[in-house]
Amino acid sequence: MFSLQGKKAVVTGGGSGIGKAIATILAKQGAEVHIIELGLEQASASLAEITGVGGKAFSYACDVTDHQAVVDTFKGIGAIDILINNAGIAHVGKVDTTSETDFDRVMNVNVKGVYNCLHAVIPQLRLAGGGVIINMASIAALIGLPDRFAYSAAKGAVKAMTMSIAKDYINEKIRCNSISPARVHTPFVDGFLQKNYPDNIPEMFEKLSKSQPIGRMGKPEEVGALALFLCSDEASFITGCDYPIDGGFTTLNN
Ligand SMILES: NC(=O)c1ccc[n+]([C@@H]2O[C@H](COP(=O)([O-])OP(=O)(O)OC[C@H]3O[C@@H](n4cnc5c(N)ncnc54)[C@H](O)[C@@H]3O)[C@@H](O)[C@H]2O)c1
Secondary structure (H helix, E strand, O other), X not given: OOOOOOOEEEEXXXXXXXXXXXXXXXXXXXXXXXXXXXOHHHHHHHHHHHHHOOOEEEEEEOOOOOHHHHHHHHHHHOOOOXXXXXXXXXXXXXXXXXXXXXXXXXXXXXXXXXXXXXXXXXXXXXXOOOEEEEEEOOHHHOOOOOOEHHHHHHHHHHHHHHHHHHHHOHHHOEEEEEEEEOOEOXXXXXXXXXXXXXXXXXXXXXXXXXXXXOOOOEOHHHHHHHHHHHHOHHHOOOOOOEEEEOOOHHHHOO
């Protein structure tokens, strides 16, 4: 079960956190993994981890906000079976404390970056005779997360794009689903704490952990396992769905 032997997978933001865990498990299951990162340096740890155990991986320096660069990179990879649209950035603020610059930056990476990769991957999925797309959304797309205006707006768009793609390409054997994690312990979270709460990191870490009813943050590998299932032939009846992976956050907190 869950073999990806002979499949070619692209993972955006595959150099860190959730993307790294997904790239690693897909490679372990036999996929040839193509990591798209801001720079080759950001992809190097994932590349070493995969190739170190005999897996196949390649990396590309490509900013997902650059439309032409994304199209050229995907074309260069050739036929693609799996896309994990994972690259994303965080932002803290309510609507009145979100500057236009910050709003545009979050939208550019988290929405336009996802669009760019979707636009570029469809012709490459057709070359493979169909395939699977997973978009990384967030529980911010499902409930009102305090102080996350731009981020929530962007992740809501990711969830909506997922449904749109699932409908438009169902007859071309392309499945598209999204994953909505609650807090997962990655460099994304460490960076957030460092930037916003430099004086009380341990207390805030504890608070963020407790906000999941299960009492802790998720692990990147747990999101990786869900992504693997959704990419595999075992999930061939699943499309147009969003999968919360949240320690009970969206259902047990009220
Ligand atoms: N960690 C969480 O708690 C959490 C929760 C819900 C959703 N998510 C989502 O999961 C995804 C991954 O999060 P993470 O926590 O692993 O983050 P991370 O910061 O650890 O990793 C994100 C990676 O994306 C890359 N990246 C950022 N902008 C890019 C761009 N323009 N072009 C190419 N690569 C780019 C970064 O270099 C980085 O390696 C994001 O979309 C995030 O919104 C994370």
